[in-house]
Amino acid sequence: MRLIRSSIAGHLLRMLLLVALWSGVVWSAQAFAQEVTTVYLVRHAEKDGPGEDAGLTEPGKARARALAHVLADVKLSAIFVSSVQRTSLTAQPTREMTDPKLELLQRDTTKTAEEIQSTFKGKNVLVVGHSDSVGKIAEKLGADGIGTLPADAFDRLFVIHIDGEQVVLERLRYGAP
Known part of the structure; x- marks a missing residue:
């Protein structure tokens, strides 16, 4: 009888230890996930004409919808767009699905990167830029x-994960080639 109680107590102790370890692993994973800032960085979709403030072509509108589909399950805290309509039109379907805060993309890419890293630390952010600003913003983010x-090149989606000093860049494509 004493042997059975000792065996049961040993099993219970091991079970409690496993539960405690598992809880610690889950808690650590949650803490890690809350500290990582993820930036989804794209160039605006195909523009309709050479004008400075051109809208989107039909393929561009389809690409904007494809971006919304790709990011449908991402909880975005903000979307950064420039002052020209093609960036906001590219972001519009995504914004309608997720309703994040809309931010103006500054010409000074350093200021944009600093704002993302300070105001949106541990959050998910979409940045819709231009052919010359996407790389600069990525560089300022590390x-x-x-x-x-x-x-x-309108189909590039760069996903940047920032965890303190560690930066991981993913290069993806979305929509039609």
């Missing part, structure tokens, strides 16, 4: 190697 995008 992700090198993007540079200026080619004139016909």
Whole structure:
């Protein structure tokens, strides 16, 4: 009888230890996930004409909807767009699905990167920029190697994960090639 009680007590103790360890792992994973800032960085979709404030072509509108589909399950805290309508039109379907705060993308990419890292630390942010600003913003966030995008490159989606000093860059594509 004493042997059975000792065995049961041993099993209970091991079970409690496993539960405690599992709880610690889950808590650590949650704490890690809350500290990582994730920036989804894209160039605006295909523009309709050469004008400075051109809208989107039909393929551009389809790409904007594709971006919303890709980010449908992401809880965005903010969307950064420039003052020209093609960036806000690219972001519009995503904004309608997630309803985040809309921020104006500053010409000074350093200020934009600083705002993302301070105001939106631990959050998810979408930045819709231009062929010459996407690489600069990524670089200011610590992700090198993007540079200026080619004139016909509208399908690039860069996902930047920032965890303190560690920065991970993912290069993806979305919508039609």
